[in-house]
Amino acid sequence: MSRPVAQLQDIRRVYRMGSNEVVALDDFSFSFGRGEYWAIMGSSGSGKSTLLNILGCIDRATSGSYKVDGEETSELDDDDLSELRSRRIGFIFQSYNLIQQLNVLENIQVPLFYQDDPPPDGHERALALAERVGLGGRLDHRPRELSGGQQQRVAIARALINDPALILADEATGNLDSKTAEEILALFDELHGEGKSILLVTHEPDVGERAENVLRLRDGRIDSVDEGQRAGA
Amino acid sequence: MNEGIFVRTVRLGIRSLLLHKLRSALTTLGVLFGVSSVVAMLAIGEGASAEAQEQIRRLGSQNVILRSVKPPEDAVSNQDTRVISYGLTRDDLRRVRESVPGVRRVVPLRELPEEVRNGDRAVRPRVLATTPDYLDSTGRVMDEGRWISEVDEQRTTNVCVLGYEVARRLFPFSSPLGERVKIGADYFNVVGTLLPRVRLGDDPADAGVDSTGEVFISLTTGQKWFGEMLVKQRAGSREMEEVQLHEMIVEVERDVDVPFVAAACRTMLAREHDELDYEVVVPLELLMRAEETKRIFNIVLGSIAGISLLVGGIGIMNVMLATVTERTREIGIRRALGAKRRHIVIQFLVECVVLSVGGGLLGIALGIAIPLGVERWADMRTVVTPEAPLLAFAISAGIGVIFGLYPAWRAAHMDPVEALRHE
Ligand SMILES: Nc1ncnc2c1ncn2[C@@H]1O[C@H](COP(=O)(O)OP(=O)(O)OP(=O)(O)O)[C@@H](O)[C@H]1O
Numbered sequence: 001m002s003r004p005v006a007q008l009q010d011i012r013r014v015y016r017m018g019s020n021e022v023v024a025l026d027d028f029s030f031s032f033g034r035g036e037y038w039a040i041m042g043s044s045g046s047g048k049s050t051l052l053n054i055l056g057c058i059d060r061a062t063s064g065s066y067k068v069d070g071e072e073t074s075e076l077d078d079d080d081l082s083e084l085r086s087r088r089i090g091f092i093f094q095s096y097n098l099i100q101q102l103n104v105l106e107n108i109q110v111p112l113f114y115q116d117d118p119p120p121d122g123h124e125r126a127l128a129l130a131e132r133v134g135l136g137g138r139l140d141h142r143p144r145e146l147s148g149g150q151q152q153r154v155a156i157a158r159a160l161i162n163d164p165a166l167i168l169a170d171e172a173t174g175n176l177d178s179k180t181a182e183e184i185l186a187l188f189d190e191l192h193g194e195g196k197s198i199l200l201v202t203h204e205p206d207v208g209e210r211a212e213n214v215l216r217l218r219d220g221r222i223d224s225v226d227e228g229q230r231a232g233a
Numbered sequence: 234m235n236e237g238i239f240v241r242t243v244r245l246g247i248r249s250l251l252l253h254k255l256r257s258a259l260t261t262l263g264v265l266f267g268v269s270s271v272v273a274m275l276a277i278g279e280g281a282s283a284e285a286q287e288q289i290r291r292l293g294s295q296n297v298i299l300r301s302v303k304p305p306e307d308a309v310s311n312q313d314t315r316v317i318s319y320g321l322t323r324d325d326l327r328r329v330r331e332s333v334p335g336v337r338r339v340v341p342l343r344e345l346p347e348e349v350r351n352g353d354r355a356v357r358p359r360v361l362a363t364t365p366d367y368l369d370s371t372g373r374v375m376d377e378g379r380w381i382s383e384v385d386e387q388r389t390t391n392v393c394v395l396g397y398e399v400a401r402r403l404f405p406f407s408s409p410l411g412e413r414v415k416i417g418a419d420y421f422n423v424v425g426t427l428l429p430r431v432r433l434g435d436d437p438a439d440a441g442v443d444s445t446g447e448v449f450i451s452l453t454t455g456q457k458w459f460g461e462m463l464v465k466q467r468a469g470s471r472e473m474e475e476v477q478l479h480e481m482i483v484e485v486e487r488d489v490d491v492p493f494v495a496a497a498c499r500t501m502l503a504r505e506h507d508e509l510d511y512e513v514v515v516p517l518e519l520l521m522r523a524e525e526t527k528r529i530f531n532i533v534l535g536s537i538a539g540i541s542l543l544v545g546g547i548g549i550m551n552v553m554l555a556t557v558t559e560r561t562r563e564i565g566i567r568r569a570l571g572a573k574r575r576h577i578v579i580q581f582l583v584e585c586v587v588l589s590v591g592g593g594l595l596g597i598a599l600g601i602a603i604p605l606g607v608e609r610w611a612d613m614r615t616v617v618t619p620e621a622p623l624l625a626f627a628i629s630a631g632i633g634v635i636f637g638l639y640p641a642w643r644a645a646h647m648d649p650v651e652a653l654r655h656e
């Protein structure tokens with residue numbers, strides 16, 4: 001395995017609700033290699049989203065160690081975590097989550113906006129990415145003027161603008177019809193081909209099959225790991 | 234680049250506000266009325282006090298003015314023809330001149346109820362008999378010719394000086410200098426005319442409203458021709474009044490002595506007069522009282538304006554709290570994409586400040602327009618000082634920041650995961 005892009009060690013995530021405790025991740029240890037394409041699967045409530053949120057640094061583990069790109073995160077404060085998100089993480093959500101007041105071009109650039117030291121060529125990069133996801137002709141459209149598939153393409157372009165170490169997608173095709181979903185998955189294949197590290201949470205087996213590797217969760221623990229499905233096929 | 238971020242943040246704020254145009258407009262109204270009431274009230278207050286101060290200054294802050302006052306009616310019997318004798322006397326004049334320390338000079342005035350004519354043209358001005366000191370003491374300025382001289386006074390010559398208004402009415406087409414006018418039954422040579430009193434900020438159209446004009450003759454001449462008796466025609470009856478002097482302008486040597494001179498005059502008059510047939514007017518006291526009134530006025534107006542600004546601020550806070558809740562998901566998205574807490578704080582603060590400053594600017598415009606309207610329709614003087622709009626602007630921006638802080642803080646401290654789940 002190449003040098004890991006995301007390394008989890010004894011991660012626990014416990015939700016406290018009054019006297020009740022829900023253990024969403026239980027002594028979870030795993031490493032995702034650079035340039036790998038993983039599907040994360042498992043039944044509802046098995047802890048997939050919890051895992052992805054911790055990987056994306058929008059949630060913190062109750063205990064344990066998590067390294068992104070070699071950098072330990074458990075000691076970072078809120079500002080540092082935010083900066084890390086804006087530089088190394090590309091998030092793609094089930095419900096697209098574009099900002100309604102902004103047009104396509106602006107939405108793509110949002111992560112750069114929050115970097116401490118944004119690159120000077122953000123505008124050009126955004127143009128190129130919009131072109132790449134096939135929205136070069138709709139730069140000044142607002143999200144509500146786009147179809148679901150188009151919105152998700154904008155979200156993908158946005159996830160790529162900061163050239164992230166890790167692309168995280170939670171049910172990215174969950175709201176799309178199969179044809180549109182197929183287009184989005186093709187885009188992921190392409191990104192994988194370029195050497196991007198992708199972690200994709202999904203319920204659908206055929207989506208899972210597109211990925212190179214599959215990690216199955218059950219009750220906050222690893223159920224099974226299938227490596228190199230495709231490599232073997 | 235930094236400036237670019239600022240501009241972008243403001244533009245984004247405006248865009249977000251435009252998503253809810255009506256709501257934003259209504260919120261702005263709160264600040265608008267608050268700020269406009271501050272500006273307008275300050276302008277009206279300033280105007281009232283400037284007007285009062287000017288009137289007082291016209292009397293001369295170095296002067297103490299003694300006036301004859303007719304005692305109450307029922308003090309005298311009710312007859313068809315009667316003689317009422319009251320007021321300041323020449324003895325009073327002498328006593329002030331001789332025994333009150335710190336007095337530079339005293340100018341006596343008698344007012345004669347006479348008509349002034351030039352051929353067919355007639356006016357009823359205040360015919361004032363006075364001494365040559367009058368001009369210096371009141372700071373009035375000659376237009377043409379000369380003022381009444383010592384010689385006129387000694388020889389009781391029939392010369393007069395016309396006020397601006399009287400000169401204009403009696404001699405509309407030529408200079409009155411060297412002409413003769415008839416005062417009562419006697420002819421007087423016009424030796425000079427006066428400029429009108431300076432009335433700042435008034436338009437010339439109403440210059441004649443309060444004064445029927447003035448004509449001056451020397452005190453001695455007045456006494457020679459018109460005596461002590463004043464005959465007044467009143468509905469159905471003739472009234473005779475005996476008043477030696479109507480007014481004395483006591484000019485004090487040094488400002489600081491004004492209160493002492495005033496006190497000395499009061500004591501002297503109280504001793505010499507059985508009745509309260511005089512009054513002592515101290516412009517300096519009036520000035521101080523006017524300042525005090527202005528201060529109270531400002532406190533009252535300030536509180537009212539402050540309350541309306543507070544209401545405006547609470548309106549902003551209320552709307553912002555609703556906006557933050559409504560945009561929870563947007564906040565979650567921004568945080569997930571790398572926004573730091575301060576970015577969120579700034580974003581919402583900017584929106585608040587845009588609302589409040591927008592309201593503030595409109596409020597300043599309205600606040601300047603209201604005094605203009607008041608001046609025009611209510612005939613009150615107003616003064617918009619340059620500080621008032623600046624103050625109002627600063628206050629409105631401050632309100633945006635203060636009342637925006639809490640909502641912005643709430644937005645920034647939401648848990649990103651929770652916020653993203655929000656529908
Ligand atoms: N905010 C929360 N408070 C309390 N419990 C939570 C919270 N978020 C998740 N959980 C619990 O943690 C466990 C894992 O939830 P998680 O959302 O990670 O599941 P998931 O695998 O993503 O499920 P799904 O496929 O339905 O999205 C569940 O038992 C869930 O009830």
Ligand SMILES: [Mg+2]
Binds near residue numbers: 048049050
């Ligand atoms: Mg989930």
